[in-house]
Amino acid sequence: MTMQIADSVSLSASEAKARAKARAHAAAARDNLRTEPRAVRIVIIALAVMFLTVFVVLPLVVVFAQAFSRGLLAYFAALAEPEAMAAIELTLIVAAISVGLNLVFGLVAAWAIAKFDFKGKTFLITLIDLPFSVSPVISGLVFVLLFGAQGYFGTWLRDHDIQILFAVPGIALATTFVTFPFVARALIPLMQEQGTQEEEAAISLGASGLQTFFRVTLPNIKWGVLYGVLLCNARAMGEFGAVSVVSGHIRGETNTMPLLVEILYNEYQFVAAFAIASLLAMLALITLIVKTVLERHLDEGEDASDH
Amino acid sequence: MTIEVKNLVKKFGSFAALDGVDLKVDNGELLALLGPSGSGKTTLLRIIAGLDWPDSGEVSFNGEDALAQGARERHVGFVFQHYALFRHMTVFENVAFGLRVQPRAVRKDEASIRARVKELLDLVQLDWLADRYPSQLSGGQRQRIALARALAIEPRILLLDEPFGALDAKVRKELRKWLRSLHHEINVTSIFVTHDQEEALEVANRVVVMDKGRIEQIGSPDDVYETPATAFVHGFIGECIELPVQVADGVIRLGEQPLKLAADGLVPGASRLFVRRHDMLVGPPGSGAFEGAVQHVRNFGPVQRAEVALSGGETIEIDAPRDKELRAGDTIGLEPRRYRIFAG
Amino acid sequence: MGLTLSWLSVIILIPLAGLFLRSLELSPEQFWNILSSRRTLNALRVSFGLAFAAACVNLVMGSIIVWALVRYRFPGRRIFDAIVDVPFALPTAVAGVALTALFAEKGWLGAPLAALGIKVAFTPVGIFVAMIFIGIPFVVRTVQPVLQDLDPEIEEAAGSLGASRWQTIVRVILPSLAPALLTGLALAFARAVGEYGSVIFIAGNLPNVSEIAPLLIVIRLSEFRYADATAIAVVMLVVSFVIIFAVNRLQRWAQSRIPAR
Ligand SMILES: Nc1ncnc2c1ncn2[C@@H]1O[C@H](COP(=O)(O)OP(=O)(O)OP(=O)(O)O)[C@@H](O)[C@H]1O
Ligand SMILES: [Mg+2]
Numbered sequence: 011m012t013m014q015i016a017d018s019v020s021l022s023a024s025e026a027k028a029r030a031k032a033r034a035h036a037a038a039a040r041d042n043l044r045t046e047p048r049a050v051r052i053v054i055i056a057l058a059v060m061f062l063t064v065f066v067v068l069p070l071v072v073v074f075a076q077a078f079s080r081g082l083l084a085y086f087a088a089l090a091e092p093e094a095m096a097a098i099e100l101t102l103i104v105a106a107i108s109v110g111l112n113l114v115f116g117l118v119a120a121w122a123i124a125k126f127d128f129k130g131k132t133f134l135i136t137l138i139d140l141p142f143s144v145s146p147v148i149s150g151l152v153f154v155l156l157f158g159a160q161g162y163f164g165t166w167l168r169d170h171d172i173q174i175l176f177a178v179p180g181i182a183l184a185t186t187f188v189t190f191p192f193v194a195r196a197l198i199p200l201m202q203e204q205g206t207q208e209e210e211a212a213i214s215l216g217a218s219g220l221q222t223f224f225r226v227t228l229p230n231i232k233w234g235v236l237y238g239v240l241l242c243n244a245r246a247m248g249e250f251g252a253v254s255v256v257s258g259h260i261r262g263e264t265n266t267m268p269l270l271v272e273i274l275y276n277e278y279q280f281v282a283a284f285a286i287a288s289l290l291a292m293l294a295l296i297t298l299i300v301k302t303v304l305e306r307h308l309d310e311g312e313d314a315s316d317h
Numbered sequence: 318m319t320i321e322v323k324n325l326v327k328k329f330g331s332f333a334a335l336d337g338v339d340l341k342v343d344n345g346e347l348l349a350l351l352g353p354s355g356s357g358k359t360t361l362l363r364i365i366a367g368l369d370w371p372d373s374g375e376v377s378f379n380g381e382d383a384l385a386q387g388a389r390e391r392h393v394g395f396v397f398q399h400y401a402l403f404r405h406m407t408v409f410e411n412v413a414f415g416l417r418v419q420p421r422a423v424r425k426d427e428a429s430i431r432a433r434v435k436e437l438l439d440l441v442q443l444d445w446l447a448d449r450y451p452s453q454l455s456g457g458q459r460q461r462i463a464l465a466r467a468l469a470i471e472p473r474i475l476l477l478d479e480p481f482g483a484l485d486a487k488v489r490k491e492l493r494k495w496l497r498s499l500h501h502e503i504n505v506t507s508i509f510v511t512h513d514q515e516e517a518l519e520v521a522n523r524v525v526v527m528d529k530g531r532i533e534q535i536g537s538p539d540d541v542y543e544t545p546a547t548a549f550v551h552g553f554i555g556e557c558i559e560l561p562v563q564v565a566d567g568v569i570r571l572g573e574q575p576l577k578l579a580a581d582g583l584v585p586g587a588s589r590l591f592v593r594r595h596d597m598l599v600g601p602p603g604s605g606a607f608e609g610a611v612q613h614v615r616n617f618g619p620v621q622r623a624e625v626a627l628s629g630g631e632t633i634e635i636d637a638p639r640d641k642e643l644r645a646g647d648t649i650g651l652e653p654r655r656y657r658i659f660a661g
Numbered sequence: 662m663g664l665t666l667s668w669l670s671v672i673i674l675i676p677l678a679g680l681f682l683r684s685l686e687l688s689p690e691q692f693w694n695i696l697s698s699r700r701t702l703n704a705l706r707v708s709f710g711l712a713f714a715a716a717c718v719n720l721v722m723g724s725i726i727v728w729a730l731v732r733y734r735f736p737g738r739r740i741f742d743a744i745v746d747v748p749f750a751l752p753t754a755v756a757g758v759a760l761t762a763l764f765a766e767k768g769w770l771g772a773p774l775a776a777l778g779i780k781v782a783f784t785p786v787g788i789f790v791a792m793i794f795i796g797i798p799f800v801v802r803t804v805q806p807v808l809q810d811l812d813p814e815i816e817e818a819a820g821s822l823g824a825s826r827w828q829t830i831v832r833v834i835l836p837s838l839a840p841a842l843l844t845g846l847a848l849a850f851a852r853a854v855g856e857y858g859s860v861i862f863i864a865g866n867l868p869n870v871s872e873i874a875p876l877l878i879v880i881r882l883s884e885f886r887y888a889d890a891t892a893i894a895v896v897m898l899v900v901s902f903v904i905i906f907a908v909n910r911l912q913r914w915a916q917s918r919i920p921a922r
Pocket of ligand 1: 329334352353354355356357358359360361512
């Protein structure tokens with residue numbers, strides 16, 4: 011190391027230049043360690059943005075463009091049609107029924123799974139997930155097989171003059187089936203994380219079971235409940251496949267909004283079809299926005315319970 | 318390989334994590350970098366390794382400009398504080414990684430790679446863990462695997478960032494000794510970061526003490542302990558007593574009380590006096606530079622620790638040998654066997 | 662407790678049991694005849710084949726999207742991040758008519774594609790496109806959190822051991838993401854196989870060519886050929902079961918090997 015005279019003071023101009031160049035090279039190399047060259051970055055961002063634009067943004071935009079293609083008047087006229095009003099009404103009714111049912115039973119199911127240990131728990135969890143992964147058409151089919159004219163309960167139902175299939179009960183039932191997982195899924199992790207200590211404390215302080223539930227359990231999970239209800243509702247209003255199979259497509263009676271979209275579309279009434287579709291699309295967008303807000307609340311809750 | 322760092326500055330926003338660092342590391346040396354949390358130790362290490370880049374200053378290895386090279390070309394082994402092992406690879410594959418990613422022209426054949434990995438696992442005494450995954454190892458074992466992985470590329474320099482930081486006290490002690498003997502065996506120029514002074518003093522040939530992005534002192538473990546260069550080093554290394562004093566007209570005062578201590582060569586003004594606890598010798602009242610009343614005594618093995626209210630107004634803790642029992646209420650004289658006064 | 666179990670069985674188990682009982686009423690021969698008929702086979706082939714192809718596209722494009730969203734900063738990133746969920750939230754019928762309008766010969770994308778001689782709407786390509794649409798969120802949302810949580814130090818470790826950026830990605834990052842990638846692929850596939858609403862509008866629904874299995878079930882039902890519908894449904898159901906089971910196993914395996922820090 012006797013040759014160490016390369017002091018920065020005694021550098022000649024050309025040496026300084028060479029060093030600057032080497033530094034620039036190293037600066038480029040540094041960028042490589044945790045990220046990619048600029049060109050690659052740009053290509054990846056461009057691909058992502060283009061893909062999402064083509065497959066997500068444009069379909070969304072096209073709904074509204076088509077709905078308003080004949081102007082505002084035609085749009086509102088289409089929505090004011092009695093058929094449309096009937097579909098909206100039915101959709102709201104069905105959503106209310108299935109959200110209500112799933113709220114109650116989702117709470118109970120999540121509570122049973124999170125707070126108790128029992129045989130077959132894993133199986134139960136898988137079962138709860140099942141409607142997510144089964145084709146909606148199959149979900150509809152099982153109800154036809156049960157309640158249809160040739161179904162297991164078909165004859166009995168006919169004898170007692172009860173109409174389930176091709177009527178509101180069938181639609182509500184199928185929708186409930188399809189949307190079953192949302193509330194339970196949203197609550198199980200929350201309730202598991204919170205454990206049973208608080209409830210036990212409440213009971214040891216003399217609270218009754220119901221008091222404990224409403225004063226201790228529920229406040230802890232309220233954001234989770236809202237989250238589950240929100241997603242459950244969105245799916246309930248938008249469900250198509252299962253409802254299509256059980257509804258019988260009776261105009262003005264058993265058509266929900268998604269079914270009406272199909273009918274109108276097949277009749278080439280595009281403005282009307284897309285007008286209804288635009289309502290559903292807005293529902294989806296609002297759901298997403300509220301969901302983002304709720305997720306923030308849920309994250310905060312999580313952070314709070316960490317400390 | 319020698320390392321030379323000159324006037325290194327690294328800023329995060331307007332905050333200077335390194336504020337003009339100069340350092341020379343000799344070939345084959347094992348250097349400890351000691352300092353409180355946030356003092357810039359990791360930052361300095363990362364810059365030497367090429368994981369981060371300074372705003373100004375120089376880094377050279379054996380006299381050649383290291384900043385002209387990226388991390389890959391520097392051949393610096395880096396052991397991360399949290400190991401950073403590849404969790405989806407077995408221990409064997411973790412260690413082999415650096416050998417497998419070499420450019421085809423210089424890459425060894427499979428048999429030599431296996432032999433080399435085996436050798437390294439033997440070196441860290443963990444050859445029996447070759448087929449495990451990192452999640453199946455204890456903290457100390459992971460640390461040693463991380464070291465073996467870094468050694469696989471035959472690094473010119475080895476950097477260890479708080480290698481024992483996440484381990485419990487007993488394992489740390491064992492690994493400390495082991496690291497020392499390992500270094501003796503492989504003799505690679507090494508810097509190891511710690512904020513445990515005992516660890517630094519025990520393992521290293523030389524200790525560098527850092528604070529707030531600056532180097533406060535460089536010296537042998539004895540140097541930094543016996544002759545601390547700055548108030549910070551004195552306060553940081555070893556337990557010690559710190560007293561605010563005034564230097565004026567050749568006299569040192571604690572509050573109003575003049576102290577019987579020589580003030581030759583001291584800068585007049587507010588200063589701080591540092592004494593190690595065990596350097597305060599106990600005598601009869603009036604015998605030393607200080608006088609005070611014993612408040613409280615506790616026994617710690619061979620020493621008794623006494624809380625003493627000085628007549629100047631401060632309360633200090635001293636460590637005295639057990640041969641002469643102290644009792645609460647005693648008035649005693651105290652003479653600092655060794656002390657230092659720093660202006661400011 | 663009891664209430665939970667009985668509710669669950671009422672709403673889920675009984676219907677499914679009904680389906681399987683129905684299929685048991687068929688003799689193996691009948692079952693086989695239904696499944697091996699040309700139309701059924703073709704429908705299954707279309708559904709499974711295109712769903713797999715679409716899931717693969719989602720795997721690749723989903724990874725690219727996740728990478729861009731997690732690793733890079735660009736204008737509109739948050740909006741694009743939020744938008745990934747649209748296929749989850751948009752009712753399938755709406756997605757179906759929208760995609761059809763977009764890719765029809767006079768549509769915004771269909772017209773330029775037609776000029777290139779590519780016909781999308783009312784062909785199998787249309788089915789493919791719709792299946793890609795509904796599968797995107799599955800890959801993105803399973804991989805994204807894993808990439809976010811990936812320890813940055815492992816990349817630095819790889820780099821300082823001499824690995825090139827490409828080697829780091831292929832040997833360190835991708836294997837760490839592999840369980841999540843596979844899970845995303847399986848979920849996207851399962852969803853696409855059973856998808857009905859967003860596909861039937863754009864599919865053309867030509868028997869043997871662009872007819873998906875769920876649609877065939879609906880057609881058989883409307884013809885009152887319940888046996889046929891049941892047989893097809895059972896096959897699809899079994900496949901979904903297998904996929905869920907595989908995904909659960911995969912997750913558990915990944916957990917045991919690469920536990921969260
Ligand atoms: N990427 C960064 N961005 C902003 N500030 C940073 C960054 N990295 C480090 N710092 C700051 O620089 C200072 C020095 O950090 P450094 O990690 O070097 O400390 P350290 O001495 O290693 O501390 P410790 O003992 O806690 O590991 C700290 O105040 C830290 O907050
Ligand atoms: Mg550090």
